[in-house]
Amino acid sequence: MSSKQSIKVENLVKHFGSGDNLVRVIEGADFQVDKGELVALIAPSGAGKTTLLMMIGCVEEPTSGRIWLGDDKVYDNKWLTRETRKIRREKIGFIFQAHYLIPFLNVIENVTLVPQTNGVSKKDSEAKAKELLEYFDIGNKARAMPSELSGGQNQRVAIARALANSPEIILADEPTAALDLARSVDVVKMLKKIAIEQDVAVIMVTHDEAMLPLCDRILKIENKKVVSSDVPKDIHIL
Amino acid sequence: MINLAQKDIAHTFGKFIVTAMGVGMLLGIVLIMIGVYRGMIVDAEVLLDDLNVDLWVVQENTLGPFAEASRIHEDLKNTLRVIDGVDKTAALTFQNIQLPSKFKQVRVVAVGFDPFGTINPINPERIVAGRGVIRSHYEMVVSDKVGFKLKDKIPLGRNIYTVVGVTHGTVSSGGDPLVYISLKDAQELQFLYSNSRIRNDRARGLSGGDSHMVNSIVVTLHKGYSIDKVADDIKRWKHKSVYTREEQKTILTKNLIERASKQIGLFTAILVVVSTIIIALIIYTMTLEKMKEISIMKLIGIPNSIIIKMIVQETLLLGFLAFIFGNMFSHLIYTKFPKRVVLEIPDAWMLFLVVIIASILSSFIGVKKAISADPAAAIGG
Ligand SMILES: Nc1ncnc2c1ncn2[C@@H]1O[C@H](COP(=O)(O)OP(=O)(O)O)[C@@H](O)[C@H]1O
Numbered sequence: 001m002s003s004k005q006s007i008k009v010e011n012l013v014k015h016f017g018s019g020d021n022l023v024r025v026i027e028g029a030d031f032q033v034d035k036g037e038l039v040a041l042i043a044p045s046g047a048g049k050t051t052l053l054m055m056i057g058c059v060e061e062p063t064s065g066r067i068w069l070g071d072d073k074v075y076d077n078k079w080l081t082r083e084t085r086k087i088r089r090e091k092i093g094f095i096f097q098a099h100y101l102i103p104f105l106n107v108i109e110n111v112t113l114v115p116q117t118n119g120v121s122k123k124d125s126e127a128k129a130k131e132l133l134e135y136f137d138i139g140n141k142a143r144a145m146p147s148e149l150s151g152g153q154n155q156r157v158a159i160a161r162a163l164a165n166s167p168e169i170i171l172a173d174e175p176t177a178a179l180d181l182a183r184s185v186d187v188v189k190m191l192k193k194i195a196i197e198q199d200v201a202v203i204m205v206t207h208d209e210a211m212l213p214l215c216d217r218i219l220k221i222e223n224k225k226v227v228s229s230d231v232p233k234d235i236h237i238l
Numbered sequence: 239m240i241n242l243a244q245k246d247i248a249h250t251f252g253k254f255i256v257t258a259m260g261v262g263m264l265l266g267i268v269l270i271m272i273g274v275y276r277g278m279i280v281d282a283e284v285l286l287d288d289l290n291v292d293l294w295v296v297q298e299n300t301l302g303p304f305a306e307a308s309r310i311h312e313d314l315k316n317t318l319r320v321i322d323g324v325d326k327t328a329a330l331t332f333q334n335i336q337l338p339s340k341f342k343q344v345r346v347v348a349v350g351f352d353p354f355g356t357i358n359p360i361n362p363e364r365i366v367a368g369r370g371v372i373r374s375h376y377e378m379v380v381s382d383k384v385g386f387k388l389k390d391k392i393p394l395g396r397n398i399y400t401v402v403g404v405t406h407g408t409v410s411s412g413g414d415p416l417v418y419i420s421l422k423d424a425q426e427l428q429f430l431y432s433n434s435r436i437r438n439d440r441a442r443g444l445s446g447g448d449s450h451m452v453n454s455i456v457v458t459l460h461k462g463y464s465i466d467k468v469a470d471d472i473k474r475w476k477h478k479s480v481y482t483r484e485e486q487k488t489i490l491t492k493n494l495i496e497r498a499s500k501q502i503g504l505f506t507a508i509l510v511v512v513s514t515i516i517i518a519l520i521i522y523t524m525t526l527e528k529m530k531e532i533s534i535m536k537l538i539g540i541p542n543s544i545i546i547k548m549i550v551q552e553t554l555l556l557g558f559l560a561f562i563f564g565n566m567f568s569h570l571i572y573t574k575f576p577k578r579v580v581l582e583i584p585d586a587w588m589l590f591l592v593v594i595i596a597s598i599l600s601s602f603i604g605v606k607k608a609i610s611a612d613p614a615a616a617i618g619g
Pocket residue numbers: 016017023025043044045046047048049050051052
């Protein structure tokens with residue numbers, strides 16, 4: 001396994017239900033994503049983008065296949081660890097269309113919850129969280145509750161939370177769907193910056209073609225398989 | 239590590255406190271119920287303790303004046319004195335009467351005793367105004383709960399009584415207030431028939447009722463004599479039932495208030511079960527309300543142990559606060575009850591233990607629900 005490779009998927013299959021209700025979502029996906037790479041995942045609605053992301057994120061159990069995260073094989077027709085949640089909190093940062101912050105925790109508590117669970121001290125985790133919040137221009141909102149912030153501010157808190165555990169992998173499911181174009185571009189550029197600076201592999205589901213040129217590569221779900229293509233060079237934005 | 243329970247409660251503080259108060263009231267009622275039971279036991283022993291005698295002599299094959307009708311001759315008090323070991327004796331009567339009071343009649347138990355005798359049932363420490371009964375007619379000492387003052391006139395039977403003393407805390411085994419009158423007055427009230435009844439009886443050839451009866455003779459012993467031995471002698475020679483003070487206590491607490499205490503016990507048990515169910519339901523709904531957050535936490539990798547800790551801590555805090563509120567509530571209202579309520583600290587600790595166990599059991603329900611939360615459901619709409 002090369003040291004550049006961060007995510008590798010082999011012959012991944014995902015079915016929901018059984019018998020008459022059997023839904024074949026993915027039928028043998030093979031692909032890999034390298035460290036420092038920002039990859040867009042595109043497909044029509046219902047094609048299985050979220051499902052694929054959740055399998056890589058060790059949330060949804062595949063039907064069969066193999067998954068590597070970093071140097072570790074985590075799935076080989078079954079989870080190779082009982083503690084998939086440990087993988088999630090130590091290796092992965094999740095970003096969604098909605099912010100999914102914990103409403104009874106304030107901003108900095110939301111951001112430091114996972115690092116503190118990982119054993120990082122309150123002091124260190126808060127220092128890092130403050131840095132991230134400053135970076136996202138919401139340093140002055142550290143003690144605010146999510147209900148007191150705007151949608152855009154909460155989304156930035158959510159991104160800070162995804163980064164707080166210094167993940168090897170960021171899985172972003174339509175992170176820009178709720179944002180205007182300018183903010184969307186900001187977020188995607190920032191994901192790219194994080195990918196490069198922190199050597200993180202980022203998979204970003206998007207419906208927004210305008211975001212594609214900002215990415216390094218495109219993964220498409222076609223005929224229940226995953227195909228890779230280069231980004232279109234002819235679309236230019238900003 | 240961030241304390242999730244504390245943060246969650248702070249977020250919905252008012253609701254949590256009100257919920258704890260509600261459960262607290264329920265627990266307060268549990269404490270009051272136990273207090274009522276304790277009060278019954280205390281009440282049952284007031285008269286026994288005030289009299290402080292060694293033996294109760296009552297009609298043969300009866301359980302004595304508090305449990306059933308008992309009639310014996312008054313002069314037995316003299317013949318008992320010749321028995322070896324007997325020191326003092328006194329004849330006593332006990333009867334339920336209705337005292338006419340300003341608004342409505344009050345049910346009391348009248349204790350009749352010989353004011354010139356050697357055993358006085360009025361504990362001088364309990365007199366809060368006036369004095370004891372010292373004349374052989376028409377004086378009455380009343381318990382303060384009856385509502386009469388010194389010098390009040392009370393018409394009773396054929397005569398008018400004057401209140402000469404007021405006592406505090408004196409109640410019968412049934413919780414009714416006590417009044418004290420002279421033995422002669424008591425016998426007249428209890429055993430003497432009305433004039434018309436006497437005339438009627440004479441016309442039927444019956445002789446008048448014998449008023450020299452009492453309900454019980456109480457006996458104290460000289461030091462050094464075996465209570466059981468003297469009791470046996472009286473039984474054998476006088477053909478009476480004799481009870482020691484302990485036996486009398488047992489009759490009062492076991493035989494007489496056993497049913498009532500079972501009733502209260504069952505009530506208390508049901509209340510405790512209801513409280514447990516309510517705590518469990520509250521915790522279940524509190525968990526249900528947090529299912530989305532719990533799913534998110536699982537999704538981002540928070541382990542079950544932290545989520546379980548949150549639920550268990552919240553449940554324990556709810557139980558603890560409810561317990562505190564319950565104690566405050568019961569202490570605020572217990573004096574308002576017509577009968578004696580005795581709140582004892584060991585009972586409160588018992589309840590505390592029960593509440594903590596109930597909370598832990600309740601939290602299982604919340605925990606079970608939380609464990610079932612699906613991390614994928616967090617983003618499922
Ligand atoms: N838990 C589930 N049970 C049954 N079918 C599911 C479940 N989750 C997703 N699906 C199905 O899998 C397919 C892919 O869903 P999803 O991954 O959410 O698509 P996308 O994110 O690309 O819109 C859909 O047809 C959906 O109905």
